[in-house]
Amino acid sequence: xSPMLEVHGLSKRFGKVVTAEDVSFxxxxxxxxGIVGPNGAGKSTLLSLIGGVLAADGxxxxxxxxxxxxxxxxxxxxxxxxRSFQIPRPFVDMTVFENVYVGAAFGGKVQGQAxxxxxxxALEISGMSHLANVPAGQLRLLDRKRLExxxxxxxxxxxxxxxxxxxxxxxxxxxxxIEMIRGLRDSGVTVIWIEHIVHALLAVVDExxxxxxxxxxxxxxPREVMxxxxxxxxxxxxxxxxxxxxx
Amino acid sequence: xxxxxxxxxxxxxxxxxxxxxxxxVIVVLLLVAxxxxxxxxxxxxGSLVTLFSLIVMATMWNLLAGYGGMLSVGQQxxxxxxxxxxxxxxxxxxxxxxxxxxxxxxxxGLISFPISFLAFRxxxxxxxIGTWVIAVVVMEIVQQVPALGGGIGVTFNGFSDxxxxxxxxxxxxxSLVGVALAVAVTYWIMRSRLGLGFTAxxxxxxxxASLGVRVTRSKRFVFVVAAMxxxxxxxxxxxxxxxxxxxxxxxxxxxxxxxxxxVIGGIGTIEGPIVGAVxxxxxxxxxxDLGAWYLVIxxxxxxxxxxxxxxxxxxxxxxxxxxxxxxxxxxxxxPVAILDVTHEPAPATSEG
Ligand SMILES: Nc1ncnc2c1ncn2[C@@H]1O[C@H](COP(=O)(O)OP(=O)(O)OP(=O)(O)O)[C@@H](O)[C@H]1O
Ligand SMILES: [Mg+2]
Numbered sequence: 001x002s003p004m005l006e007v008h009g010l011s012k013r014f015g016k017v018v019t020a021e022d023v024s025f026x027x028x029x030x031x032x033x034g035i036v037g038p039n040g041a042g043k044s045t046l047l048s049l050i051g052g053v054l055a056a057d058g059x060x061x062x063x064x065x066x067x068x069x070x071x072x073x074x075x076x077x078x079x080x081x082x083r084s085f086q087i088p089r090p091f092v093d094m095t096v097f098e099n100v101y102v103g104a105a106f107g108g109k110v111q112g113q114a115x116x117x118x119x120x121x122a123l124e125i126s127g128m129s130h131l132a133n134v135p136a137g138q139l140r141l142l143d144r145k146r147l148e149x150x151x152x153x154x155x156x157x158x159x160x161x162x163x164x165x166x167x168x169x170x171x172x173x174x175x176x177x178i179e180m181i182r183g184l185r186d187s188g189v190t191v192i193w194i195e196h197i198v199h200a201l202l203a204v205v206d207e208x209x210x211x212x213x214x215x216x217x218x219x220x221x222p223r224e225v226m227x228x229x230x231x232x233x234x235x236x237x238x239x240x241x242x243x244x245x246x247x
Numbered sequence: 248x249x250x251x252x253x254x255x256x257x258x259x260x261x262x263x264x265x266x267x268x269x270x271x272v273i274v275v276l277l278l279v280a281x282x283x284x285x286x287x288x289x290x291x292x293g294s295l296v297t298l299f300s301l302i303v304m305a306t307m308w309n310l311l312a313g314y315g316g317m318l319s320v321g322q323q324x325x326x327x328x329x330x331x332x333x334x335x336x337x338x339x340x341x342x343x344x345x346x347x348x349x350x351x352x353x354x355x356g357l358i359s360f361p362i363s364f365l366a367f368r369x370x371x372x373x374x375x376i377g378t379w380v381i382a383v384v385v386m387e388i389v390q391q392v393p394a395l396g397g398g399i400g401v402t403f404n405g406f407s408d409x410x411x412x413x414x415x416x417x418x419x420x421x422s423l424v425g426v427a428l429a430v431a432v433t434y435w436i437m438r439s440r441l442g443l444g445f446t447a448x449x450x451x452x453x454x455x456a457s458l459g460v461r462v463t464r465s466k467r468f469v470f471v472v473a474a475m476x477x478x479x480x481x482x483x484x485x486x487x488x489x490x491x492x493x494x495x496x497x498x499x500x501x502x503x504x505x506x507x508x509x510v511i512g513g514i515g516t517i518e519g520p521i522v523g524a525v526x527x528x529x530x531x532x533x534x535x536d537l538g539a540w541y542l543v544i545x546x547x548x549x550x551x552x553x554x555x556x557x558x559x560x561x562x563x564x565x566x567x568x569x570x571x572x573x574x575x576x577x578x579x580x581x582p583v584a585i586l587d588v589t590h591e592p593a594p595a596t597s598e599g
Contacts, residue, residue: 051457077459085457091450093515097259097579102447105440107459113256120257120579132579151458 002065004029004159004190005050010059012042012049012214019045021214023059027159027207032181032191034205034222036198038234042214043194044086047161050192051083052076064158077107080158084151084165086194088144092137096128099136099147100154107155119154125180126150142168153184160184162193166200178203198226210234258580261438269572280423284416292419296487298528299426300480301508305520306433307476308505313515314437314445315469316452318371320502321378324362324385325355325474327497329481331395334491337405339394344405348421348482355478356471358385363470367463379499386497400492403485415487422483429476434517436472437575445469446575449515507545511552513559517573522561 003026012020019042027033035043048054050061052073060069068076082103091099097119104118105111123129126146131139136147145165152160166177174197182204185191195201201208201222208222210231217234218225225231284292304322311317332351337344362381369377390398406414436442444465447455456462485491504527512523530548534541556563565571 053453053457072461072463073453073456074459074461077457083457085454089451089454091447091454093450094446095576095578098443098446098577101577102443102455102460103458105443106455109459111440116257116259116577116579123579129579132581151454155458 002062003027004031004064005192006062007050008060008062010046010049010061011057012045012054013057018042018214020049020056020059023211023214023216025209025216025219027190027192029158029190030185030188031206032185032193032204034201034208035192035194035211036196036201036208036231037211037217041211043211044163045214046211047083047163047192047194051081051161053083074106077155078109080156081161082107082152082155082157082159083161084145084148084163086163088141088148090136090139090144090147092135094136095133096136096139096147096150097123097132100128100150103151103154104156107157110156118156122150122154125153127176157189159190159192162191162195164194164196166195166197174200202226260578260580261574261576263571263574265570266572266574272572277427281420283423284419289412289415292415293487294528294532296415296418296422296483298524299422300483300487301504301524301528302426302521303429303476303480303483304501304505305508305512305524306429306517307473307480309509309514309517309520310433310436310445310469310476311473312506313509313519314442314449315466315473316449317466317470318375319366319378319473320375320499320506321366321380321382322473322477322505323497323499323501324378324382325359325477326481326484326501327382327386327389327491327493328355328358328474329478330485330491330496331389331401331481332478333482333485334401334403334405335395338401338403344486345421347405348425348479348486351482352475352478355481356475359471359474360467362474363467366470367466379502382497382499382502386493389497390493396491398493400490400496403489403491406486418483418486421486425479425483429479430517430521432472432476434573434575437517437573441465441468442575507549509559510549511559513556513561516558516561516565516568516571517575518565518571519559519561522564523559526560 006026008024010020010023023046037043045054049056052071056069060067062068063076063079063081068079091102100122101115101119104115108115108118110118123132126149128143128146128150131143139147145168149165166174169177178200181191181193185204193201193205205222207220208225209219210217210225212234217230218228283295308322311319329351332354333347336342336350337347342350366374366377366381389395395401406417409417444455444460447458447460448462448465452462481496484496508523508527509520511526512521513519530545534544552559558567562568
């Protein structure tokens with residue numbers, strides 16, 4: 001079985017800022033990869049490259065055994081790649097239900113009653129059912145993040161790319177989210193999850209990657225990665241909470 | 248994963264009470280409108296044809312800009328193409344004028360397709376200017392063709408064997424069918440999956456693409472549909488005025504009218520351009536004697552409405568979207584008590 005995602009020699013720069021430099025890794029189907037790294041490391045950029053929002057300067061991306069390097073993000077979504085944006089991008093003049101139905105009807109290719117059911121289920125999983133008919137422009141930041149998740153789920157993805165969806169949650173709100181993502185992974189969806197809250201990541205992911213300055217510093221067993229010297233050095237002096245990571 | 252499926256069958260409503268009222272009004276209109284030639288004089292019928300052409304243009308511009316986010320200032324290109332195509336096909340080729348109109352519409356669409364590749368290389372303000380330039384180029388080309396009357400233009404003779412009374416009645420009915428079709432097609436598009444995609448693109452094209460919406464493909468489709476609609480408006484104008492002159496049929500004034508109508512009527516709704524066209528048409532009738540003041544008043548009105556009624560006159564009439572004659576949205580019917588109230592708008596929070 002080929003990996004769900006295989007990234008090879010990926011590079012991307014904005015002017016002088018290198019956000020991806022010779023990045024290569026692969027993710028096996030039905031597993032979860034966590035990504036950590038300091039601010040500006042290129043984590044979100046990596047998701048944009050995988051999702052097709054940005055075109056790479058070099059390198060290749062294969063999804064489910066097919067080369068998708070030059071495909072549009074619309075085509076990638078139809079193939080089964082979904083992405084939540086770190087800074088939410090709601091369709092502000094559409095209701096929450098309509099926002100999510102876009103994901104079902106296009107990426108998920110389910111319309112009409114089947115699409116409505118998919119949408120309702122994605123709303124339920126993300127805890128947004130009670131806001132279904134509210135215009136998305138009126139949502140608070142936290143609900144906007146949930147909406148990102150719901151829309152991504154509605155596309156019925158094989159690979160879901162999550163960008164800091166736990167940010168802003170209280171300690172009490174974290175376990176349900178962790179449970180949800182674990183459930184997603186266990187149901188066969190491949191997950192790539194960027195999060196600064198390392199203990200939340202460690203509760204779910206099978207592998208962990210640490211990115212810094214567009215390069216992979218370490219990848220592999222989550223605890224080994226967190227214990228490696230380079231990773232600790234990168235995090236020294238940053239807001240990273242080692243106590244939580246070790247727990 | 249043991250995810251409880253709470254909505255085994257999600258119930259979604261698309262019609263509203265107001266849309267049933269709207270349907271009734273439209274049915275009555277469609278029953279009465281065909282009888283108009285028996286009720287009013289020729290001049291009034293001609294004016295109504297003008298109104299219909301304005302509704303068609305504005306509806307198309309709304310589709311382009313209000314849903315597709317394409318601020319075109321060059322739709323007069325297709326108005327001109329539609330007008331010239333009608334005259335050429337009916338008079339020179341000798342096809343029945345009623346058949347010539349749909350052919351002219353198709354021609355406008357066909358020409359817009361390659362143009363879209365050119366125009367789509369530009370975005371934002373450059374797109375606006377680019378479409379304008381393209382319209383000027385189309386006019387220049389048409390003026391070079393002797394068979395199209397060069398710089399002088401052509402006269403439409405397709406209906407010349409009819410009495411003036413019959414002729415204007417035919418043109419009226421033709422335009423009535425045209426405007427009904429243009430609105431119906433727009434409504435059908437906006438209710439379909441395509442329309443859902445357009446609305447998403449309008450709000451955030453990047454997010455729409457990430458959810459599987461084929462942005463460029465959808466935009467191209469809208470661009471071609473809007474060109475066909477403007478081609479139809481052009482054919483209506485030619486059949487009504489009997490005279491097609493390059494500098495008037497390709498006039499940028501049409502672009503200004505479209506924008507004005509959509510802005511005062513309300514962008515992003517199907518009803519808005521219709522309301523806007525009626526108001527604009529009435530203003531044109533009442534104020535045309537005032538010369539330059541007419542333009543000043545139109546300009547002031549546009550400014551006032553943009554400032555105080557961002558959703559236009561239809562937004563005001565509909566109670567900020569509470570009434571929809573043409574509902575395109577989706578409402579989840581709550582299985583239990585879903586809070587259907589609107590949230591207090593949260594203060595814009597930014598990421599740290
Ligand atoms: N569209 C863009 N144009 C120019 N520079 C960009 C663009 N997007 C990202 N960058 C830059 O690339 C670098 C990496 O950004 P990215 O958003 O990928 O970081 P990140 O690892 O997700 O950081 P954070 O943890 O803060 O979310 C940053 O220096 C950022 O300023
Ligand atoms: Mg980021």
